[in-house]
Amino acid sequence: MVLWYCRRMDTLGILFGSLARVKLMRHFLMNPDKRFTVKELSIRSKISLSTLRKELNQFKKAGLIKDTTVTVVNSRGTSKKVKGVTLNASFPHSQSLADLILENSTLNRNALVKKLKQTGKLKLLVLSGILTGTSDSRLDVLIVGKDIEPKKVDRALREVEAEIGRELAYAVFDTDDFIYRMNMYDKLIADVLDYPHERLIDVLPISTRRSIN
Numbered sequence: 612m613v614l615w616y617c618r619r620m621d622t623l624g625i626l627f628g629s630l631a632r633v634k635l636m637r638h639f640l641m642n643p644d645k646r647f648t649v650k651e652l653s654i655r656s657k658i659s660l661s662t663l664r665k666e667l668n669q670f671k672k673a674g675l676i677k678d679t680t681v682t683v684v685n686s687r688g689t690s691k692k693v694k695g696v697t698l699n700a701s702f703p704h705s706q707s708l709a710d711l712i713l714e715n716s717t718l719n720r721n722a723l724v725k726k727l728k729q730t731g732k733l734k735l736l737v738l739s740g741i742l743t744g745t746s747d748s749r750l751d752v753l754i755v756g757k758d759i760e761p762k763k764v765d766r767a768l769r770e771v772e773a774e775i776g777r778e779l780a781y782a783v784f785d786t787d788d789f790i791y792r793m794n795m796y797d798k799l800i801a802d803v804l805d806y807p808h809e810r811l812i813d814v815l816p817i818s819t820r821r822s823i824n
Contacts, residue, residue: 631658633712635666637776639676639698640709646681646697657773667696675702718742718771724811726767731759734786736812739803741777749802752781755789755815790817 627633634656638647647655653663670676681695698705720738727736733756740751754764761783768779782799784792793800 629666631656631662632666632669634658634774634776635663635670636675636708636712637774639670639776640705640712641776643698643700643705646679646695648681648683648693648695651681652696655773656776657770671696674699675705675708718775720811723767723771726770727754727764730754730763730767732757733759733812734815735789735810737803737808737810739806739808740780741775742779743807743809745807748806748808749780749799750782751779753800753803753808754781754783755786757786759783759785786815790815 627636635652635658638652638656639645649660649663649667652658652667653660656663658666667676671678675698676696677699679695679697680692682690682692684690718738724736727733733754735753735755737753738751739745739753740748742751752768764781764783768781772779789800793804
């Protein structure tokens with residue numbers, strides 16, 4: 612698996628006992644109102660169920676999280692309530708933990724570019740939203756290129772999500788379609804490119820720079 616985070620993440624892992632613990636903390640702190648099932652947490656964080664349960668028990672003892680119920684819907688559309696966990700809103704150190712863990716998380720841009728280059732011929736790769744500290748952006752990742760394989764993109768970004776503890780909003784465009792949409796001043800594209808963002812790749816045949824880089 613690609614290492615998405617730099618050494619500061621390893622340091623936190625040592626201080627808190629394990630990297631799995633830090634990843635789980637991030638999922639709760641980044642989603643304070645979210646109710647998780649154990650299975651969902653295991654899938655999202657890519658942590659085994661056995662390890663996950665041990666860490667959750669420790670969190671409960673410390674008062675960081677609490678038990679709750681989660682409504683899940685099966686493939687037949689039938690809903691039922693199951694046991695889950697959520698951040699304990701009354702935990703006195705939540706903000707301190709969030710400041711420490713979230714501010715010491717640095718995305719490894721080179722690793723991300725390398726991974727996404729394996730998905731097709733990238734022409735434009737833009738970071739925005741939670742990856743650049745702009746929480747009100749409609750997208751976190753904008754990808755443009757030729758012969759992009761959506762499943763590979765999804766797998767790559769799911770790995771990032773497992774580390775940062777948040778789902779990413781992303782869009783993938785074929786180069787020609789993107790240029791057409793940009794010339795038509797497509798609102799989704801404008802909402803990314805006309806506001807603060809970070810370009811990791813930009814080899815399009817035309818300039819996409821407008822008001823703010």
